[in-house]
Amino acid sequence: xxxxxxxxxxxxxxxxxxxxxxxxxxxxxxxxxxxxxxxxxxxxxxxxxxxxxxxxxxxxxxxxxxxxxxxxxxxxxxxxxxxxxxxxxxxxxxxxxxxxxxxxxxxxxxxxxxxxxxxxxxxxxxxxxxxxxxxxxxxxxxxxxxxxxxxxxxxxxxxxxxxxxxxxxxxxxxxx
Amino acid sequence: xxxxxxxxxxxxxxxxxxxxxxxxxxxxxxxxxxxxxxxxxxxxxxxxxxxxxxxxxxxxxxxxxxxxxxxxxxxxxxxxxxxxxxxxxxxxxxxxxxxxxxxxxxxxxxxxxxxxxxxxxxxxxxxxxxxxxxxxxxxxxxxxxxxxxxxxxxxxxxxxxxxxxxxxxxxxxxxxxxxxxxxxxxxxxxxxxxxxxxxxxxxxxxxxxxxxxxxxxxxxxxxxxxxxxxxxxxxxxxxxxxxxxxxxxxxxxxxxxxxxxxxxxxxxxxxxxxxxxxxxxxxxxxxxxxxxxxxxxxxxxxxxxxxxxxxxxxxxxxxxxxxxxxxxxxxxxxxxxxxxxxxxxxxxxxxxxxxxxxxxxxxxxxxxxxxxxxxxxxxxxxxxxxxxxxxxxxxxxxxxxxxxxxxxxxxxxxxxxxxxxxxxxxxxxxxxxxxxxxxxxxxxxxxxxxxxxxxxxxxxxxxxxxxxxxxxxxxxxxxxxxxxxxxxxxxxxxxxxxxxxxxxxxxxxxxxxxxxxxxxxxxxxxxxxxxxxxxxxxxxxxxxxxxxxxxxxxxxxxxxxxxxxxxxxxxxxx
Ligand code: SF4
Ligand code: SF4
Ligand code: SF4
Ligand code: SF4
Ligand code: FES
Numbered sequence: 001x002x003x004x005x006x007x008x009x010x011x012x013x014x015x016x017x018x019x020x021x022x023x024x025x026x027x028x029x030x031x032x033x034x035x036x037x038x039x040x041x042x043x044x045x046x047x048x049x050x051x052x053x054x055x056x057x058x059x060x061x062x063x064x065x066x067x068x069x070x071x072x073x074x075x076x077x078x079x080x081x082x083x084x085x086x087x088x089x090x091x092x093x094x095x096x097x098x099x100x101x102x103x104x105x106x107x108x109x110x111x112x113x114x115x116x117x118x119x120x121x122x123x124x125x126x127x128x129x130x131x132x133x134x135x136x137x138x139x140x141x142x143x144x145x146x147x148x149x150x151x152x153x154x155x156x157x158x159x160x161x162x163x164x165x166x167x168x169x170x171x172x173x174x175x176x
Numbered sequence: 177x178x179x180x181x182x183x184x185x186x187x188x189x190x191x192x193x194x195x196x197x198x199x200x201x202x203x204x205x206x207x208x209x210x211x212x213x214x215x216x217x218x219x220x221x222x223x224x225x226x227x228x229x230x231x232x233x234x235x236x237x238x239x240x241x242x243x244x245x246x247x248x249x250x251x252x253x254x255x256x257x258x259x260x261x262x263x264x265x266x267x268x269x270x271x272x273x274x275x276x277x278x279x280x281x282x283x284x285x286x287x288x289x290x291x292x293x294x295x296x297x298x299x300x301x302x303x304x305x306x307x308x309x310x311x312x313x314x315x316x317x318x319x320x321x322x323x324x325x326x327x328x329x330x331x332x333x334x335x336x337x338x339x340x341x342x343x344x345x346x347x348x349x350x351x352x353x354x355x356x357x358x359x360x361x362x363x364x365x366x367x368x369x370x371x372x373x374x375x376x377x378x379x380x381x382x383x384x385x386x387x388x389x390x391x392x393x394x395x396x397x398x399x400x401x402x403x404x405x406x407x408x409x410x411x412x413x414x415x416x417x418x419x420x421x422x423x424x425x426x427x428x429x430x431x432x433x434x435x436x437x438x439x440x441x442x443x444x445x446x447x448x449x450x451x452x453x454x455x456x457x458x459x460x461x462x463x464x465x466x467x468x469x470x471x472x473x474x475x476x477x478x479x480x481x482x483x484x485x486x487x488x489x490x491x492x493x494x495x496x497x498x499x500x501x502x503x504x505x506x507x508x509x510x511x512x513x514x515x516x517x518x519x520x521x522x523x524x525x526x527x528x529x530x531x532x533x534x535x536x537x538x539x540x541x542x543x544x545x546x547x548x549x550x551x552x553x554x555x556x557x558x559x560x561x562x563x564x565x566x567x568x569x570x571x572x573x574x575x576x577x578x579x580x581x582x583x584x585x586x587x588x589x590x591x592x593x594x595x596x597x598x599x600x601x602x603x604x605x606x607x608x609x610x611x612x613x614x615x616x617x618x619x620x621x622x623x624x625x626x627x628x629x630x631x632x633x634x635x636x637x638x639x640x641x642x643x644x645x646x647x648x649x650x651x652x653x654x655x656x657x658x659x660x661x662x663x664x665x666x667x668x669x670x671x672x673x674x675x676x677x678x679x680x681x682x683x684x685x686x687x688x689x690x691x692x693x694x695x696x697x698x699x700x701x702x703x704x705x706x707x708x709x710x711x712x713x714x715x716x717x718x719x720x721x722x723x724x725x726x727x728x729x730x731x732x733x734x735x736x737x738x739x740x741x742x743x744x745x746x747x748x749x750x
Contacts, residue, residue: 078302079415094412099336107336108303108412131302 058114064162074134083127217265223617237272306403430650433670477636478665501680509536517598520647650728652720
């Protein structure tokens with residue numbers, strides 16, 4: 001349905017047009033003066049200065065894998081994030097945890113886990129879909145590299161960014 | 177058509193329908209497009225009715241004192257609905273009965289059954305190979321609860337149990353439907369599975385001295401509605417939702433079981449049977465199912481090679497084809513012998529026959545391949561296309577009859593050029609020394625062998641899942657292969673290689689696509705007359721009478737093959 005936006009009725013003074021130009025110019029000159037006198041700063045000197053402390057809680061930076069308190073990689077290679085990832089940035093190679101391993105009850109783990117940070121669009125779908133609370137978007141945003149290969153975060157890199165996540169996924173405890 | 181069984185009138189969801197006597201109520205509903213949730217029922221197995229998921233409301237026609245149905249205002253029997261639900265998987269249709277497939281009672285029952293099934297079920301979906309094709313997941317979405325009302329701890333059972341060389345069991349996931357047990361009893365005739373313990377602690381186990389190791393064990397994985405039985409080979413390899421499904425056929429024996437090839441990005445992860453009542457019912461053997469490892473073997477031939485400058489060296493296809501043709505044209509027909517393969521498709525065999533015709537070659541044969549068969553599916557004839565080779569190459573009687581003559585002529589030096597397609601000459605009596613002496617030895621194959629090193633031309637070709645084409649089973653059914661993955665390296669589809677070679681020898685032949693090849697072939701081979709690749713369809717067409725000495729068994733539990741075919745039978749030319 002089309003919406004008709006009413007045009008504002010202007011008074012004759014507003015329709016003169018010139019007073020508004022003059023008022024605008026005055027504001028600009030005011031700022032110019034303040035800057036010359038060093039009263040306002042408009043540019044943050046990145047990367048010497050950073051905005052990191054002010055990043056909001058919900059900020060979506062680089063996706064990363066986390067370990068639980070016992071040091072287990074929480075990811076079980078269910079490949080749901082690989083499936084949901086819109087730009088197909090994730091590539092997982094599942095593996096089987098040997099019977100003798102400390103975490104053998106979990107049976108499955110990611111042998112390889114790559115996220116191509118050239119492709120990632122920081123949408124957060126992987127975090128949302130993960131049934132194991134194993135992948136989170138951290139606050140890292142300055143992802144750089146000189147080659148394409150460098151821009152692919154492998155499992156080690158992802159775990160390094162992710163660190164340890166405390167929380168209550170008790171699913172794989174012995175008693176459950 | 178023979179008279180079928182008499183029909184009965186059944187009311188389903190308020191509408192009267194007719195079904196042949198002996199139809200299961202669950203199947204009658206399915207014919208109307210109503211899928212009743214089920215776990216233990218499987219159309220090809222007996223119905224124990226033990227899971228209770230298929231509960232419906234049923235009613236019997238009201239009888240008057242005269243033992244006749246009382247008719248209602250609409251002239252149809254009045255139905256007395258039974259006060260409690262009934263299972264519909266073990267119940268045949270009967271005159272005048274009524275069925276309600278969805279009602280508050282039925283929905284309530286399904287929710288109840290689901291809740292019971294999930295009480296002890298582990299939260300394994302993220303690591304369970306069945307996820308994505310699991311009936312428990314599917315019906316949970318429809319009838320499951322989000323939370324559990326059960327406060328007790330879940331019952332612990334053995335996990336990751338190898339109950340056979342190819343099957344892994346997770347007892348916690350088992351819902352005790354007994355499909356696998358019935359399969360082993362009724363189809364595989366190898367009664368090794370059973371339940372032990374009682375109640376919530378009931379366990380599926382294999383007999384302590386007899387693992388589940390019959391050649392059909394992986395079918396239990398297919399029919400297990402949950403992830404309790406999983407394939408050790410496919411275990412944790414790939415989630416099923418990534419797999420591209422290609423309808424094809426198994427080429428490991430003359431039975432030609434219909435299959436679905438599951439692949440992702442040019443890698444095959446698994447093969448599963450596809451229903452075809454005339455060929456394999458819904459089963460296939462483990463040997464055929466797992467016989468695709470060689471596609472990724474390090475021995476794959478990846479580059480065409482040609483003998484030049486005193487040694488065999490890689491080159492491009494154009495050069496190799498023209499030099500190969502040059503080698504062939506150098507000799508007359510009686511200097512050349514061609515050994516083709518019963519693993520080649522009809523199209524490839526037909527191009528081979530054309531090539532032989534052009535070069536005036538009369539020494540031609542295929543290599544027979546025998547193995548132990550059984551009376552379930554596996555045929556003694558391990559060549560998938562012996563019948564095709566017979567009618568297309570015009571081989572009479574037993575295949576392989578000319579091989580001895582070919583080997584002898586090679587030994588005596590009478591054969592100057594040997595063309596071996598898809599076979600290894602050392603397997604039929606030609607030694608490596610004799611090959612070394614041959615002025616021309618042209619081989620088209622998939623894998624490198626002792627012989628390929630001494631060839632004067634090596635043509636790397638495609639495996640069955642990498643190409644299109646058709647084959648004729650041991651029972652005379654024409655079926656289609658489809659391409660699931662691309663051939664590796666520079667390997668090409670065999671029919672393209674042969675077409676190019678033929679073109680080099682004869683000049684242009686107007687064969688641009690495999691459809692063209694089939695069309696021209698159908699014109700000259702009577703049993704294929706009037707058919708095209710697309711007309712073969714997914715289920716194949718019977719084109720030959722079953723040969724009398726056929727070692728290919730009929731599919732278990734299905735009507736005889738001759739009763740199923742859809743096209744007037746054309747007999748193979750004498
Ligand atoms: S944040 Fe989005 S784009 Fe990036 S890896 Fe996760 S799902 Fe893919
Ligand atoms: S969704 Fe979570 S558990 Fe599954 S593969 Fe991705 S990170 Fe691992
Ligand atoms: S293992 Fe699977 S098929 Fe066998 S009884 Fe359990 S759920 Fe049924
Ligand atoms: S019976 Fe023959 S065609 Fe069927 S799966 Fe086994 S080898 Fe393949
Ligand atoms: S499907 Fe009918 S009781 Fe199991």
